Amino acid sequence: MTTATTTVGVIGLGSMGLGVAKTLCRAGFETWGFDVRDASVLELEQAGGHGASSPADLGRKVDVAIVLVATADQVRTVLFGEAGAAGTMHEGAVVIASATVPASAAIETGFQLSEHRILMIDGPVSGGVVGAESGNLSLMASGPDEAFVAAQSVLDAIASKVYRLGTAHGVGSTVKTINQLLAGVHIAASAEAMALGIRAGVDPKTLFEVISNSAGSSWMFNNRVPHILDGDYAPKSAVDIFVKDLGIVLETGKGLTFPLPLTATAHQQFLAASAGGLGRQDDSAVIKVFQKLTGIELPPEKDAS
Amino acid sequence: MTTATTTVGVIGLGSMGLGVAKTLCRAGFETWGFDVRDASVLELEQAGGHGASSPADLGRKVDVAIVLVATADQVRTVLFGEAGAAGTMHEGAVVIASATVPASAAIETGFQLSEHRILMIDGPVSGGVVGAESGNLSLMASGPDEAFVAAQSVLDAIASKVYRLGTAHGVGSTVKTINQLLAGVHIAASAEAMALGIRAGVDPKTLFEVISNSAGSSWMFNNRVPHILDGDYAPKSAVDIFVKDLGIVLETGKGLTFPLPLTATAHQQFLAASAGGLGRQDDSAVIKVFQKLTGIELPPEKDAS
Numbered sequence: 001m002t003t004a005t006t007t008v009g010v011i012g013l014g015s016m017g018l019g020v021a022k023t024l025c026r027a028g029f030e031t032w033g034f035d036v037r038d039a040s041v042l043e044l045e046q047a048g049g050h051g052a053s054s055p056a057d058l059g060r061k062v063d064v065a066i067v068l069v070a071t072a073d074q075v076r077t078v079l080f081g082e083a084g085a086a087g088t089m090h091e092g093a094v095v096i097a098s099a100t101v102p103a104s105a106a107i108e109t110g111f112q113l114s115e116h117r118i119l120m121i122d123g124p125v126s127g128g129v130v131g132a133e134s135g136n137l138s139l140m141a142s143g144p145d146e147a148f149v150a151a152q153s154v155l156d157a158i159a160s161k162v163y164r165l166g167t168a169h170g171v172g173s174t175v176k177t178i179n180q181l182l183a184g185v186h187i188a189a190s191a192e193a194m195a196l197g198i199r200a201g202v203d204p205k206t207l208f209e210v211i212s213n214s215a216g217s218s219w220m221f222n223n224r225v226p227h228i229l230d231g232d233y234a235p236k237s238a239v240d241i242f243v244k245d246l247g248i249v250l251e252t253g254k255g256l257t258f259p260l261p262l263t264a265t266a267h268q269q270f271l272a273a274s275a276g277g278l279g280r281q282d283d284s285a286v287i288k289v290f291q292k293l294t295g296i297e298l299p300p301e302k303d304a305s
Numbered sequence: 306m307t308t309a310t311t312t313v314g315v316i317g318l319g320s321m322g323l324g325v326a327k328t329l330c331r332a333g334f335e336t337w338g339f340d341v342r343d344a345s346v347l348e349l350e351q352a353g354g355h356g357a358s359s360p361a362d363l364g365r366k367v368d369v370a371i372v373l374v375a376t377a378d379q380v381r382t383v384l385f386g387e388a389g390a391a392g393t394m395h396e397g398a399v400v401i402a403s404a405t406v407p408a409s410a411a412i413e414t415g416f417q418l419s420e421h422r423i424l425m426i427d428g429p430v431s432g433g434v435v436g437a438e439s440g441n442l443s444l445m446a447s448g449p450d451e452a453f454v455a456a457q458s459v460l461d462a463i464a465s466k467v468y469r470l471g472t473a474h475g476v477g478s479t480v481k482t483i484n485q486l487l488a489g490v491h492i493a494a495s496a497e498a499m500a501l502g503i504r505a506g507v508d509p510k511t512l513f514e515v516i517s518n519s520a521g522s523s524w525m526f527n528n529r530v531p532h533i534l535d536g537d538y539a540p541k542s543a544v545d546i547f548v549k550d551l552g553i554v555l556e557t558g559k560g561l562t563f564p565l566p567l568t569a570t571a572h573q574q575f576l577a578a579s580a581g582g583l584g585r586q587d588d589s590a591v592i593k594v595f596q597k598l599t600g601i602e603l604p605p606e607k608d609a610s
Binding site: 103126127128138140161163165171174175177178179180181182183185186188189190192193195196197199200201202206207209210211213214215216217218219220221223249252253256257258259260261262263265266268269290293294 | 466476482487488493497498500502520524558561562563565566570571598
């Protein structure tokens with residue numbers, strides 16, 4: 001298939017899905033989108049895409065459907081619900097399942113799709129909104145070779161790196177789960193470190209400059225602490241996403257009877273932030289748990305956008 | 306002062322101190338060293354340095370003394386003990402205090418040295434043995450300007466980056482403490498993530514390749530996980546160093562009445578490793594806590610060196 005002949009759809013037009021859909025429009029694909037929020041569909045149409053009235057409507061039109069909803073339940077609904085896409089997609093069509101879900105759910109989805117003779121790539125993404133909007137996502141992807149062949153042009157457009165993790169469903173989601181373990185612990189650790197530094201009287205900008213160039217640095221420290229320094233908690237990725245994602249990590253551990261003490265502790269910090277009304281703010285707002293408890297003075301906050 | 310006229314000493318010839326001392330020899334400094342272990346002193350002498358018989362003996366000979374012992378107690382002993390260097394160093398000489406110690410200890414040491422009219426740089430280092438041996442350490446340094454002027458040529462030789470964190474003692478050690486908070490949490494999180502991946506059946510090399518290029522990466526993940534993949538637990542930095550350093554972080558939090566849940570959890574993991582007889586192994590051996598508990602199969606281990 002080529003750009004000219006592959007029609008593609010995105011189910012779930014949140015910040016990630018909308019970014020991916022716009023990238024596909026820009027790359028010349030006939031691009032369909034579905035979301036329960038009309039405003040998101042409208043934004044896609046303004047970017048040159050087409051709004052579908054339901055996942056089933058979308059499924060009828062596309063060769064490749066990228067699912068970028070938030071939860072495993074939503075994946076089940078948009079694929080296998082009353083107006084689900086699986087009932088209308090043609091034989092040999094491909095679902096790229098990119099929501100962060102437990103590996104067990106990815107395996108189940110792949111099995112159900114195969115009963116419809118639809119191929120699946122278990123392909124969660126990394127790279128955030130910036131990666132989605134620029135076609136530079138990373139995919140942690142497993143699934144049958146023919147799915148990768150059929151979706152090649154779409155993958156080329158949305159991702160700068162596709163990690164092929166074998167042909168079995170579940171591996172992509174497992175690797176993503178482990179990435180989220182680290183990402184979540186690192187965001188919570190960044191908050192703990194910056195909060196302690198502020199309490200100890202160190203200038204937070206200086207602290208960031210030193211640590212971001214030292215052995216204490218992490219991708220998340222370098223990416224999220226500037227949000228704190230700028231007082232900008234407009235959600236690039238929200239606190240509640242990590243309540244969910246670290247929840248998936250802990251469920252995975254429980255399913256394997258495997259202890260995850262740091263994950264459990266970081267999950268509690270995100271839960272505490274969400275309990276404090278911060279669930280919809282940027283995940284860097286987890287530092288405000290320390291502010292609420294101890295009254296430390298964070299850099300002045302921008303007006304909420 | 307110039308290379309030709311500044312005489313320098315290193316107190317504590319562990320892997321870090323010996324690396325620094327050899328770097329100074331190579332840079333053309335008359336370099337003295339002291340350690341309780343004769344083998345380390347011999348190694349310095351073979352590299353062109355001179356062995357001192359005590360810290361006091363060393364203090365008599367040098368303009369700048371770098372203290373690279375392990376603990377705050379050892380710092381007190383080598384500077385102010387019976388054969389301490391503070392009693393013999395000349396007025397206006399400089400101590401670069403590079404051990405990782407609580408900020409309160411650094412402030413106390415600076416005050417005591419000032420009574421001897423000796424200048425101090427509160428200057429913990431980052432960069433590991435590789436940085437020490439190549440003259441590429443980072444210094445997180447605070448102290449009076451005249452100390453930095455007097456020690457300039459020495460700092461140029463041992464460090465590629467000197468963060469000047471103001472004139473007050475304690476700031477350098479606070480920033481280092483916060484760096485160690487993150488470094489320790491990241492090593493323990495790396496172990497937790499790799500252990501879960503192995504338990505879930507993901508190939509550990511593939512997992513490392515994906516995560517090290519993704520948002521879950523950290524300096525420590527990228528640096529330490531290869532030790533696990535290589536089965537090489539010869540200590541570049543030992544488990545017990547993080548038992549100590551995260552202990553300092555927790556003491557700092559306690560002193561400021563500040564909760565540090567992730568630090569506390571990571572500290573328990575290093576304690577568990579040490580309890581399991583792994584204290585002298587590389588800090589990446591903290592993953593063996595999961596192996597001992599769950600029987601996961603780690604990559605085959607090299608013969609201990």
